[in-house]
Amino acid sequence: MTRRILISMAACAATLVAQADKKAAAPAAAGADNSFFLRNVTVHPVTGPEVAGGAVLVKDGKIAEVGAKLVAPKGVKVVEGKGLHVWPGMINSATQLGLQEISSIRETVDTGEIGTFNPQLRPLIAVNPESEHLPVTRANGITSAMTMPASGGGGGSRSAGTSPLIPGHVSLMHLDGWTWEEMEIKRNAALMIQFPTIETRTFNFMEFTAGRTAFTEAKRFYDRRVKELNDYFDQARNYQKAKAVARPDFRIDLAFEAMLPVLDGKLPVIIPAPDERTIKGAIEFIEKQKLKGILANIGRPGTALELIKAKNIPVIIGESTDLPEQEDDAYDKNYARAADLHKAGIKFAFGTFDTQFARNLPFQAGIAAGYGLPPAEAVKAVTINAAEIWGIAGEYGSIEKGKWADLILTDGDLLEHKTSVKQMWIKGRAVSLENKHTKMYEKYLARP
Amino acid sequence: MSKIYSSFLLALAAAGTLRAQVIVIQNANILPVTKPGFKGSVVIENGKIKEMGEKVVVPAGAQVIEANGQYLMPGIIDCHSHIAADAINEGSVSVSSMVGIEDVLNPTDISIYRGLAGGVTSSNILHGSANAIGGKCTLIKMRWGKSASEMVFEGAKPSIKFALGENPKRRGSAGSGPLQGSAGNLRYPATRMGVEDVIRQAFNDAKIYQAKWQEYNAKTAKGEVAIPPRRDLKLEPLVEVLESKRFVHAHSYRADEILMLLRVADDYGFKIRTLQHVLEGYKVAKEIAAHGAGASTFSDWWAYKVEAFDAIPYNAAILTKKGVLTSINSDSADVTRRLNTEAAKAVKYGGLTETEALALITINPAKQLAVESRVGSIEVGKDADLVLYDKHPLSSYAVAQKVLVDGNVYFDRMKDIEERGKKELVKKQMIDRAKEQERLQQKKMGPPPAGARRPA
Known part of the structure; x- marks a missing residue:
């Protein structure tokens, strides 16, 4: 709308792609794993102060616990977030x-x-x-x-x-x-x-x-x-x-x-x-x-x-x-x-x-x-x-107990141009970050 | 109204441009781009960088700019822009090499000031993309407040715009839209095949024209009497291309058309200086590098037309990694204001280093435009075209504070903010004066006769 006049007449990627969970390339399906424990991560709840070295427990797609002193429950998949930041999607x-x-x-x-x-x-x-x-x-x-x-x-x-x-x-x-x-x-x-x-x-x-x-x-x-x-x-x-x-x-x-x-x-x-x-x-x-x-x-x-x-x-x-x-x-x-x-x-x-x-x-x-x-x-x-x-x-809209786990894991400040998104979850399910652009990038970077 | 207002702005700008002989910018985080960054000072004398280092001797009487740890980088060079021009496309013919941007430069375009405020100090103003062979381009320095001729980057090599793909073939098909032909007014070419033919035909003609002059010059050199060929302003720039006296900047999207143009240039024995947009350049990076062409692309534009559907934001990174001299441009009065963060996207998409990313908007476009001995990095002897940012220029949060061209401060954020009230006041006075004049005029003319209707 603001761009109704069409003016356009006119490394993350490698690691990013590598990190994208290939199994999750297809959209979330029934029975998919939607519980996990994300640890050693800087949590940005948005509605409260950030938690360094924190963890987020996701159960059945929803945020079950957020905090600094959480322990991974037995049997839950652990995701390592060292050096990374987690934000609401x-x-x-x-x-x-x-x-x-x-x-x-x-x-x-x-x-x-x-x-x-x-x-x-x-x-x-x-x-x-x-x-x-x-x-x-x-x-x-x-x-x-x-x-x-x-x-x-x-x-x-x-x-x-x-x-x-x-x-x-x-x-x-x-x-x-x-x-x-x-x-x-x-x-x-x-x-x-x-x-x-x-x-x-x-x-x-x-x-x-x-x-x-x-x-x-x-x-x-x-x-x-x-x-x-x-x-x-x-x-x-x-x-x-x-x-x-x-x-x-x-x-x-x-x-x-x-x-x-x-x-x-x-x-x-x-x-x-x-x-x-x-x-x-x-x-x-x-x-x-x-x-x-x-x-x-x-x-x-x-x-x-x-x-x-x-x-x-x-x-x-x-x-x-x-x-x-x-x-x-x-x-x-x-x-x-x-x-x-x-x-x-x-x-x-x-x-x-x-x-x-x-x-x-x-x-x-x-x-x-x-x-x-x-x-x-x-x-x-x-x-x-x-x-x-x-x-x-x-x-x-925030990382709070009881909300759906729409989360992203980044290597830096959410709003910086240089920051890469490393992982994404929608309702607790890992979602692929692969797309047309990453695929073309990989394909043509590898061109002999 | 707006014309008068911009004249007022220009007058302010001209008055504000201090011509201090010696300026020292001290305690800056200096990002020279061609060398590692360091904390120190830069000494500017007569518009040039005289000295730089961690410690410098501040000459007596020098004007000192205290940077307080802010970031100093070379002025940004936009390799593709259409600001400051009163006309863009001579759309009536497929070969319009006779026209040039320099004839329509508009130094009062507010886009110059806005670009400057975004750190841009040089801008390559190109003809549009309606024709396979467009018009001559002009490289300007953003000397806001100066005349058109004073803005031209003195000594820069002449260049010309070519265009491939959807835009030049538009007039060959009837349809709606600004660049489209009408049923009774179609123009060759309508296909990419025709675009190649138009370019080849033009260079065939240019070769014949060149031969005529060579023959004439050979005769006169021997003292023989000869009649000079009739001067052809359309073919002259193309002969200059053949003789490597004029650069070609070619608007291109798809890999096939890029390859086509490289081969045409090979056949006629000239080089394509830069491929502009070159959105599928990543597919033929090897061929572009082998030809020696540069690439000047967008950061992340895509999907606005079919030929932009395979565009990827990794383009600049792949081209760089495969040995192509690459820059990121704006093609827009809007985006030119933040090319620093456009470049930052190349760190995210493809993992260029911060220095490589900064090079995309400084030294690389300077090399593409063959002005790297003057601008594009912070080095002793170069023009003092500099930008001072409050944060690292690749940060989303960075805001340009001061921008210098030839050692003169042409943009100063604090001053801009301080002067806003004064400008508002002057604007109000001008409007009041205009209203008063209108009132007096009406009084002199008397009331309109009864029954008279105001013209619509």
């Missing part, structure tokens, strides 16, 4: 993983459906578990990801008609499984709303030309779109009332059905809001419709930061490494975004909003830490914060 809060293979080839892209209102769409059921992107992303320590609709692909090219207002749901999934059902964490994690923006600058992708629209005209269009969105919610509420009456001829409407948990405030809405005006508009909309809101990609928040804090709305940051939008913006404006949110007391998590760079999630957080975000907060923003925002913190 990272959660990428915004991707198109599994929905998009080669971004320029329409046939491999299922991110953008035709139509203005599509709340019934669920990305998870279109996720290709064989996508090369999943193991590639996994190899950098990301155990789960939100996959979501985006402009482009599927229903046509970028300029196919007006952009949608409700492009569908977003789905939270593990990056491993024989089928999408096995990958599922939350099929419907939130409803995505593409809130209108006042666009005085336009760009025609077909002709590759920039244009301008007068503000009054752009505003009029914006108002019309906001009304359209509110009208749709009103219709959904009418549907809800009609359904409650349940006359015999009542016809189920899949789109409105999908709206019901949102109307009840059980399911949040995620709204990308790239500037101050849109943020304010989106928050007004959230309040008016009494929704549970999450904002994303708040490029130019201006004074809206205070409002976001006041309303206690969490944010998914995807723009940390994007160029500042305007030439007179501070050069480090987006690098410092996460630090700004932290200072304002706003809860946030990172997402990459794409497929090819989904594996770079820890780097986005690391760079934000360079520009003022405390490193511990940066780690939270790729683990526990994401779990909290998506309502799965009881089961994921």
Whole structure:
């Protein structure tokens, strides 16, 4: 989304590959070993202080014990972690993983459906578990990801008609499984709303030309779109009332059905809001419709930061490494975004909003830490914060007793570019770190 | 508005560029790249590195920059960029060697400053990839605040962009998209086969043109009267390629097309200086090394088109291990701001040493561009193009604090932050003034006549 303009027209590995458990190359199967004892490792629980020389006991896929003075129970497989660090598996809060293979080839892209209102769409059921992107992303320590609709692909090219207002749901999934059902964490994690923006600058992708629209005209269009969105919610509420009456001829409407948990405030809405005006508009909309809101990609928040804090709305940051939008913006404006949110007391998590760079999630957080975000907060923003925002913190996001053992073992700081992931477990099962890239590397390094 | 504002920024930049004769950067962790790192000082005189060592004598009157253990590395060289150019592709013909970036350099592009703030001190500005033979490239130094001609890296050897694969063949097929042809306006080539033919044909023509000049020069050398050949601005750069006076930087993706171009060059007796992108270079590293071409690649881009589907982040490491002179570039106003961490990825993917990783963005691109006697490492006698980072430059957490070009501080993070308030104020004053002028103008013109409509 932040990268909707496709600019791209344009030793660990050896040891890493060697260490990948070949037997675990296939996705986790029933009866697979999901208990082990990881010892002599620096444990980074994220929600508590790190434990040097610690251990983690995993039983039946869940974390049973964490601490410094644990002894391996009899019969449990021991994993040696000397010199290594264990962290919760990272959660990428915004991707198109599994929905998009080669971004320029329409046939491999299922991110953008035709139509203005599509709340019934669920990305998870279109996720290709064989996508090369999943193991590639996994190899950098990301155990789960939100996959979501985006402009482009599927229903046509970028300029196919007006952009949608409700492009569908977003789905939270593990990056491993024989089928999408096995990958599922939350099929419907939130409803995505593409809130209108006042666009005085336009760009025609077909002709590759920039244009301008007068503000009054752009505003009029914006108002019309906001009304359209509110009208749709009103219709959904009418549907809800009609359904409650349940006359015999009542016809189920899949789109409105999908709206019901949102109307009840059980399911949040995620709204990308790239500037101050849109943020304010989106928050007004959230309040008016009494929704549970999450904002994303708040490029130019201006004074809206205070409002976001006041309303206690969490944010998914995807723009940390994007160029500042305007030439007179501070050069480090987006690098410092996460630090700004932290200072304002706003809860946030990172997402990459794409497929090819989904594996770079820890780097986005690391760079934000360079520009003022405390490193511990940066780690939270790729683990526990994401779990909290998506309502799965009881089961994921930190190394705590009782949570699922989504764990990664690294040879260094989680957010450093140089760090290698040595092992990964999802629900306590070892998952292969081998992928298309490591295979091609081995193959061609060995070319005589 | 934005033009005026950037002029203001430039004026600030120019005023801020101190031309101290002697600068000493002391107590720095120095990463010379070509030699082992050490803690010490660097003495800069007249824009050049005069002395470096654990202990140096600070000359009287020298400006001292106290590094406090921060990391000093050579200025980053981006071997592939399209910033600071008002036009990129002359897309109308398959051979556009007559055009050049130097004619469209835009020294006010804010991307220069942003790149500088990311530690970049030299940038190779290339023509686009729409044509099999593109236009002439220009190497610049990031002298923010200077004119276009003052930014050009003086004495750098001329070069030209070639392009293979999906981009140059796009205009040969009808479709949607910016570089695509329309049904009534298709242009040869439409295939990789045609791309080879276009290049061979162009060099055949260049050889004939070269022979005509050779004949003319031979005659005049003997004192004979001769009529000079008609000058051909399209073929002239190609003759320079044949005569090793101009480098070829070739945009390429797949192994087959890389091999094709190397063989074409072999046949016509010239060298490919660098293969750019070269995402499948790892598959033909042996052949690239044998030809003597350099490789300038991305850190980890992949899957954005079919020819990038076999791209792997281990490319730079394999190429390096197999003896190819390799660099990592940005091709982007965005990524050019953090080539230090792009290089760090080569430690993770393929296990290059930290020095090898730093070389990917400093001395290696300097060699590829044949400016290694001037830049690319911290050595006595070289230009003082330097970056001071608060942490090791390969760390995710590293932030450039000061960037010097020719011994002048062109970027200073503290100063940038301090001046933000002043810039905001000036911006506000300019907007107020513009509003006031508009108000006065309207007053002079009188109210619009009743019923008049504002034009849309």
